Amino acid sequence: MRVRKKKHGEQRIEAQKRYLCTDPGLIRGDINAPFGRVAPLRLEIGCGKGGFILGESSRLPDRNFYALEMISDVMVTALEKYAAENRSAETDNVRFIIANAGNLEQYFTGPSFETIYINFCDPWPKAGHAKRRLVHRDFLKMYREIALPGGRLRFKTDNGGLFDFAEEELASCGMRTVFHTRDLHSSPMARENVMTEYEAKFTEKGVRICMLEAELS
Numbered sequence: 001m002r003v004r005k006k007k008h009g010e011q012r013i014e015a016q017k018r019y020l021c022t023d024p025g026l027i028r029g030d031i032n033a034p035f036g037r038v039a040p041l042r043l044e045i046g047c048g049k050g051g052f053i054l055g056e057s058s059r060l061p062d063r064n065f066y067a068l069e070m071i072s073d074v075m076v077t078a079l080e081k082y083a084a085e086n087r088s089a090e091t092d093n094v095r096f097i098i099a100n101a102g103n104l105e106q107y108f109t110g111p112s113f114e115t116i117y118i119n120f121c122d123p124w125p126k127a128g129h130a131k132r133r134l135v136h137r138d139f140l141k142m143y144r145e146i147a148l149p150g151g152r153l154r155f156k157t158d159n160g161g162l163f164d165f166a167e168e169e170l171a172s173c174g175m176r177t178v179f180h181t182r183d184l185h186s187s188p189m190a191r192e193n194v195m196t197e198y199e200a201k202f203t204e205k206g207v208r209i210c211m212l213e214a215e216l217s
């Protein structure tokens, strides 16, 4: 994804630091501490500009959400959109982390999440780049480490080849797919679905969206 450098990006991130977690040690000490309340936890990896996490966290105000994104100039947008919602103490349930998913273990240790979301991750089409796909078995094994017993992965993509790859990788890890569709918006999951920015663009072009839910542990 090409990202234009944001003007005053660092200052803009600093201005929203109350929503940002920069100290992995703090989270490792008490995963709910950044929220100021204890609630079941969910994690989105590669949140982009935040459209999904804002919608999902509003839909489920009784959950705490972490959103991880590795590009700070993209995270600025997510942070500023979240801050603009000016949520009350009861609905202020998202905290953001600027980090690479490969470093997840620095932040999270042990079973913590009931759901992990991956939405429209980069497909890395060259076979030699397969290990970079966020649904590669190496990543799935990391997610398993931080998922609660019975914890779920929810994965959406426009890319049928990547969807097939994800199912193969899940099977290779012994993770059971409990729901899958190649046309999310016509499926029973459509009712609770929150669209991401990428999903909205693909849907506008008439592309059908693939979605699966699998047990991580």
Ligand SMILES: C[S@@+](CC[C@H](N)C(=O)[O-])C[C@H]1O[C@@H](n2cnc3c(N)ncnc32)[C@H](O)[C@@H]1O
Residues within 6 Å of the ligand: 001, 045, 046, 047, 048, 049, 068, 069, 070, 071, 074, 099, 100, 101, 102, 119, 120, 121, 122, 196, 197, 198, 199
């Ligand atoms: C194609 S965009 C999709 C954004 C958003 N999820 C959506 O559906 O609109 C993929 C996002 O994942 C982020 N990303 C890719 N690899 C990542 C990694 N290893 N760790 C954290 N974020 C990553 C990218 O920076 C980008 O913002």
